[in-house]
Amino acid sequence: MKTVVLFFSILLISVVGLAQEKAIDKNVVFIHGAWSTGIVWSNFENYFSGKEYNTISPTFNYHSTERNDSLIGVSMEDYVSQIRDILKSFENPPIVVAHSMGCIVVQRLAMEGLIGKMILIAPPANYGMMPPSESIKSVKWVNSVKHLKNNLTKPTFEQAVNGMLNNLSNEKQKEVYSNMTYESGLVMKEMIWIKNIFGKKPNKIKYSQIDIPVLLVSGGIDNASPLKISEKLMKKYKSKVELKQFENNAHWMMEENNWKETAEYISKWAD
Template sequence: MLKLNELRANVRTSKAFCGSLLLAAFLLPGAACADQTTAPAAAPRVEVSSARISTAPRTIVFIHGMFMTPKAWDNWQAYFQARGYTTLAPAWPLHEGPIQQQWSEASQARLGKLTLDEVVESYRQVLRRLPEKPIVIGHSMGGLVAQKLLAEGLAAQAVAIDSAPASGLIVLQWSFIRSNWPVISPFAPANKAYAPSLESFRYAFANCLPDAESEFLYRNYIVPESRLVGRATSEKVAEIDFSQRHGPLLMLAGENDNIIPASLNLKNFGKYSDESSVTNFHKFNNQCHALIVDKHWKDVADYVGVWLENQ
C-alpha cells in the first residue's frame, strides 16, 4: 500500500505525450497535459491493528457510480454488517426502483436532466442526518463524491474505488478517451441520457472478465445515465482542495481499468499534499472497473475492511 509521503520516493515518473494537448483541452476544458505516474508493482499486505480506537465510526454509507444503482453494494452491505457496521446505500436521484424500470423511455427522459450537483447534495443531506460522521465508500463517480464529502468534513473516513477524477485531472490514454466519449462528446446531446450497449459495457467496465460474466453483470446491474453528470468532472462541483487536512482516505485502482485508468487514480492520489493526513493508494492487479460486483469483489472488500480496522 502506497502512502502519500512515499509517493515521490517510490514512483517512477515519465513524461506524457503532450502532442495531444489540443485533444485534452477539447475533452475536458481547462485540463492540461501532465506527467503520468505508475505505482510500484507490489503493495505490502496490511496487518490488522490489535487495538482499534473506540471512537472509530461504525456507520458506512456506500455511494454507487454512473450506470449503476445501490444494488451494486448488496454483497458489500452484508459483508460489513456481519462485521458490526451499520450500512446504508442510498440511491442517486432518479436511480431508485428496479433495473428494467430505469431503462424505460420515461425514466431516461427525466434522467437526462440530472446533474452532479444534485447527486452530491443528495448525499450531503443523508450524512447530515446521521448521528455520527460516517465512513463513505464510493465507486467510480461515487468515489469522487466520497472524496468531496471527506473534503467538506461531512465524512470521517473515505474509500474511493476506481474514482472519477477531480476537476483538472486527465490522462491521455486511448481507453480513457474511448470509454468516456459517448458521454463527453460535444456531438452528443448533453441533456439526453446515455444507454450503454453490452459491447460498450464490456470495453469500459468488464474488459478483464469472460463474456458470460460481463453479460450477467450488464443484465443485472447496468442502467442508463445522465451525460450531464459525467461532463461535470471539469466543473466547480468536482473541485477539491488537496492541500487541506482531511480524514483518512484510501484510493483503490484496478490495473486493467479502461474507463478510469489506474494512472489517473494515482495522479488523483498524488495531488493530496497534507502530510499530516492519512492518504493511501493500492492497485489491484488484473482487475477492471467492475471490481466491486465481479467474482473477485470480496478481495477488494477484505482489503477495505482491514484498512478501516487500522484507522
C-alpha cells in the same frame, strides 16, 4: 470515598466513549457510480454486515434500467445534495466507500467535513487532471450522444464490456449489464470536460480542505480509471492517503471474482 467515586465515573465515561467511537466507526455508506444503482454493492454490504458494520447503499435519484426523463438535466450538484442529506443524518461522520463517478460526489462532501474515512474505488479524473488515453477512449462514445446536456446516456453492451466490464465472465457481464441504468447527460458532460474553464466545476476538489484518512483502490487492468489517475490523486492528498492496487482487477471491482479480497482489504484499513 469521593476519590473512588470519581475514579469509577471517569472509567465509566471512558468505556462509554470507546463504545460510542466503535459504533461510529461501524457506519459505512456505499456510493455507486454512473449507470448503476446501490445494488452493485450487494456483495460488499453482505460482507461488511457480517463484520458488524451498519451499512447503507443509496441510489441516485431517477436511476432506473428503464428510461426516466426526470433524470434529464440532473447535475452533479444534485447528486451531492442528495448524499449530503444522508450524511448529515449521522451523528458523527461515517466511513464512505465510493466507486467511479461516486468518488467525485464523496470528495466534494469530504470537503464539508461530512466523512470520517474515505475509500475511493476506481476514481475518475477530477477537474484540472488530464485523464489517461485509456480513460478517454472508454467513454469516447459519450461524445456522439446528440444534445448531451439535455439527454440521457447508456452504453451498449459492447461499450460497457470494453470500458468497464472487461474482467467479468460473459455470463456475469450480461447480468451486470441488465442492472445498468441510464445516466444524466449533463453529469457526463460535467465529468468528461475536465478542463472546461467556463461554468460550474462540480468535480473541482480542494484537497487541502480534506483532512481525513483516504484509501485509493485501483485495478491494474482498468480501462475507465487506470492506475495513473490514482497516482495523480496520491500526490494531491500527499501524506493523508494510501494507494492499493489490485493488479488483476478492472473497473467493476465490486462484482469481479476476487471482490471479497477487495472488501477484506478495505474493512481492515477502515478498522
